[in-house]
Amino acid sequence: xxxxxxxxxxxxxxxxxxxxxxxxxxxxxxxxxxxxxxxxxxxxxxxxxxxxxxxxxxxxxxxxxxxxxxxxxxxxxxxxxxxxxxxxxxxxxxxxxxxxxxxxxxxxxxxxxxxxxxxxxxxxxxxxxxxxxxxxxxxxxxxxxxxxxxxxxxxxxxxxxxxxxxxxxxxxxxxxxxxxxxxxxxxxxxxxxxxxxxxxxxxxxxxxxxxxxxxxxxxxxx
Ligand SMILES: N[C@@H](CCC(=O)N[C@@H](CS)C(=O)NCC(=O)O)C(=O)O
Numbered sequence: 001x002x003x004x005x006x007x008x009x010x011x012x013x014x015x016x017x018x019x020x021x022x023x024x025x026x027x028x029x030x031x032x033x034x035x036x037x038x039x040x041x042x043x044x045x046x047x048x049x050x051x052x053x054x055x056x057x058x059x060x061x062x063x064x065x066x067x068x069x070x071x072x073x074x075x076x077x078x079x080x081x082x083x084x085x086x087x088x089x090x091x092x093x094x095x096x097x098x099x100x101x102x103x104x105x106x107x108x109x110x111x112x113x114x115x116x117x118x119x120x121x122x123x124x125x126x127x128x129x130x131x132x133x134x135x136x137x138x139x140x141x142x143x144x145x146x147x148x149x150x151x152x153x154x155x156x157x158x159x160x161x162x163x164x165x166x167x168x169x170x171x172x173x174x175x176x177x178x179x180x181x182x183x184x185x186x187x188x189x190x191x192x193x194x195x196x197x198x199x200x201x202x203x204x205x206x207x208x209x210x211x212x213x214x215x216x217x218x219x220x221x222x
Pocket of ligand 1: 010012014065066099
């Protein structure tokens with residue numbers, strides 16, 4: 001099966017799929033697009049005009065990172081998803097929770113003013129607190145077994161690590177389990193190789209181009 005991921009290099013949803021593809025040692029190619037100026041072919045094939053897409057054998061278009069990840073997992077045994085339907089359904093719920101955490105983070109980064117920054121920051125931290133309370137002893141979300149939930153959260157935890165070093169939205173010791181989880185994830189080659197080496201610079205340049213309070217706080221410019 002030929003796999004081609006349609007990507008934008010700063011997108012955390014794309015990164016969730018890249019982590020999965022790398023972790024599962026899948027053979028895949030990447031086609032980068034500029035989301036500011038998406039090519040016509042992309043708009044034609046992407047039902048929601050969003051990345052990632054996974055092109056399978058050239059012409060079948062999979063969309064939505066969570067769906068792409070389950071498919072990649074299914075075709076590259078052994079599966080990361082639990083066999084037990086209840087455990088699998090719970091994981092799916094937490095993958096969706098991870099999507100909300102990404103949205104929270106995006107809203108913090110792009111908050112237009114100080115009031116919005118504080119409000120969305122509060123929401124983001126409250127959601128992380130709930131996640132912290134749900135985590136067990138690790139090292140992974142489900143304990144000893146790495147799962148698609150781990151692949152999902154790598155992107156958002158990586159960005160919080162970058163953002164908090166520039167301006168603490170929360171302190172690492174506020175969420176010790178999340179911090180331990182991120183440490184374990186950050187040591188995986190599949191996570192380290194899932195982003196451009198200059199992700200931080202690129203992310204800050206992107207924020208500066210957008211402007212606003214979030215950009216000023218993290219990237220030092222209005
Ligand atoms: N639920 C989608 C979200 C993907 C998403 O929002 N991608 C963003 C980039 S990070 C995008 O393509 N945005 C373009 C747009 O909304 O027009 C997934 O998990 O794949």
